[in-house]
């Protein structure tokens with residue numbers, strides 16, 4: 622565990638386990654602190670980790686270093702339903718390659734600039750910025 626990086630990361634419920642530094646890019650490996658998750662079908666609490674699924678996501682920069690998170694979305698097996706399910710994580714949507722707060726920051730910048738310049742600033746594609754806008758507007762409707 623990396624207590625200082627965990628504090629800097631400031632994602633409630635997540636721990637930074639390790640990091641690697643590639644020039645101006647920082648990769649933080651993070652995992653949820655909880656040892657259980659609730660089944661989305663029946664609500665039963667499960668402690669049985671079925672599989673680990675590691676994914677990458679862009680996150681907010683730290684001291685001008687761009688940050689990617691290597692995060693584990695663990696799969697649990699519900700003993701009630703007998704089926705595996707993936708834990709839901711507060712900071713990121715399913716199948717997204719960016720955190721909610723990163724998307725919020727990028728989309729907020731769209732108020733002051735056009736899509737081309739915002740994409741350039743965050744080193745992402747125009748399409749990704751457009752998909753963030755769509756993702757956040759859908760999320761707010763729920």
Ligand SMILES: [Zn+2]
Nearest residue numbers: 660663699702
């Ligand atoms: Zn269940």
